[in-house]
Amino acid sequence: MTSFGSHPDRTGRDMFAEAGLAALEDAGVPAADVDELFYGNFVGTLSEGQGHQGPLMAEALGTTAPSRRIESACASSGVAVRDAVRAIRSGEADVVVAGGMERMTNMGTAGATKGLAGAADDLYEVRSGVTFPGAYALMARAYFDEYGGSHEDLAHIAVKNHDNALVNDHAHLQQEITVEEALGAPEIASPFTLYDSCPISDGASALVLTSPEYADEHDLEANVAITGAGHGGDTMALHDRQSLSKTPATRDAAEEAYDDAGVDPSDIAIAEVHDCFTIAEVLALEALGLYSHGEAIGAARRGETRRDGELPVNLSGGLKAKGHPVGATGAAQVAAIATLLDGTHPRADAVDDDATVGVAQNAGGTVASATVHVLEVME
Amino acid sequence: MTDVTNGEYDAFLDALAEGEGYYLVCENDHGLLPPRRACPHCGDRDLTERDLPASGEIVTHTTVFVPTPQFEDDAPYVTAVVDFDGVRLTGVVRGIDQADVEIGDRVTATVESNETTDEQTIVFRPAE
Numbered sequence: 001m002t003s004f005g006s007h008p009d010r011t012g013r014d015m016f017a018e019a020g021l022a023a024l025e026d027a028g029v030p031a032a033d034v035d036e037l038f039y040g041n042f043v044g045t046l047s048e049g050q051g052h053q054g055p056l057m058a059e060a061l062g063t064t065a066p067s068r069r070i071e072s073a074c075a076s077s078g079v080a081v082r083d084a085v086r087a088i089r090s091g092e093a094d095v096v097v098a099g100g101m102e103r104m105t106n107m108g109t110a111g112a113t114k115g116l117a118g119a120a121d122d123l124y125e126v127r128s129g130v131t132f133p134g135a136y137a138l139m140a141r142a143y144f145d146e147y148g149g150s151h152e153d154l155a156h157i158a159v160k161n162h163d164n165a166l167v168n169d170h171a172h173l174q175q176e177i178t179v180e181e182a183l184g185a186p187e188i189a190s191p192f193t194l195y196d197s198c199p200i201s202d203g204a205s206a207l208v209l210t211s212p213e214y215a216d217e218h219d220l221e222a223n224v225a226i227t228g229a230g231h232g233g234d235t236m237a238l239h240d241r242q243s244l245s246k247t248p249a250t251r252d253a254a255e256e257a258y259d260d261a262g263v264d265p266s267d268i269a270i271a272e273v274h275d276c277f278t279i280a281e282v283l284a285l286e287a288l289g290l291y292s293h294g295e296a297i298g299a300a301r302r303g304e305t306r307r308d309g310e311l312p313v314n315l316s317g318g319l320k321a322k323g324h325p326v327g328a329t330g331a332a333q334v335a336a337i338a339t340l341l342d343g344t345h346p347r348a349d350a351v352d353d354d355a356t357v358g359v360a361q362n363a364g365g366t367v368a369s370a371t372v373h374v375l376e377v378m379e
Numbered sequence: 380m381t382d383v384t385n386g387e388y389d390a391f392l393d394a395l396a397e398g399e400g401y402y403l404v405c406e407n408d409h410g411l412l413p414p415r416r417a418c419p420h421c422g423d424r425d426l427t428e429r430d431l432p433a434s435g436e437i438v439t440h441t442t443v444f445v446p447t448p449q450f451e452d453d454a455p456y457v458t459a460v461v462d463f464d465g466v467r468l469t470g471v472v473r474g475i476d477q478a479d480v481e482i483g484d485r486v487t488a489t490v491e492s493n494e495t496t497d498e499q500t501i502v503f504r505p506a507e
Contacts, residue, residue: 113446113448123388124388126449127500128501129500130458134441139439142460189444190444237469238460239467239468239469240467244439
């Protein structure tokens, strides 16, 4: 992946080239062997006026292999990875690149806020004043009402994820914050302040995925495999859902991925979850079955999800501090789990030596789309 | 562009503005907003119109300080989801001090102009 951050003057094609070429080199796979590209991107037609980005990004990798741009809002590259896994499993492809790119800071805060709001229902939500932080704020308030919890609980999540990113040189924000600073930051959408929200970031990520047969034949060093994949859906608008404090799309994706991999939540040692806003980490941990409903709100405050806790969550810094170049996020989460399990991530020292299973959860909109991938260390 | 409408959405707003709000309901009692040809919860296509109750209850709300450009002059404003006993609507809350908006408040739904763009917006005001 590229460094995530503010790169308003970098073209999307150059960022994706940097991430994709590095991934191919790291995997030891030539561009000529790539059968297909699964590329995630959300607002490229707005930010760069560029449609039909699939072939453009394949070219950037040195190939004219067939490609497609997948748009599922913030879950765009999670869905790209999911579909790439399917392509390999179907036997139709041996080598695929799955990743994504987003260029957003060139749009300015107002432009990016408008672009991101496109992940909600334009007619019945955006025209009623819903912003993206506002939508998650609506969920946070509903969660507090149903289960309890406070803004201070959420602040502990932000502090934890900022702390995790301090050693991650690819992270957008390498800045230590305190609970007091988080609570006292400018308000965005009550109960959220600035530090409940991920930054607006630019960046790209890419994974090279191969069939086990290709990896064997070419003696690739593949120590970690995606063993489970799942994809869930829900209604676009929050008001059409039965509960505003639960995210069944993640639950469904998790059940599918766990069944696929043959694992239980209790097997999972580390998780990268979609914390675009602090409450989203809570909703994800509960939908993933790692916590009961109403319990994950206090997990960071109690220390359980910190890097010295029982279940380290978002060791990369999460979207909160690593950054959230929307279309690049899902694949970057999978890359984080792979390198954490492989021992090559800067926070790998926080992963127990006997840890073999990690999970990555990516969400689109207010979780109208969700993907879950289970990764395991290969014997 | 100005003459172009969003079909049933605009028709719904016009009805709401006249105090004749309605919603759609499927055979399994799932409440929906137009246009719908099928229920997303159960797939049922036999949707019928029902009158929107006169008032509903706020189930969640937020005060938005960083708006999209189309609400620039409105911010800060309160957006809420309101349960009308069968269907839920999202809109902007007016007529209650922002700090005093609470879950459980009873409100009515109407349509008023957005301050920034003059666009028609679903608005909730305190029920009598």
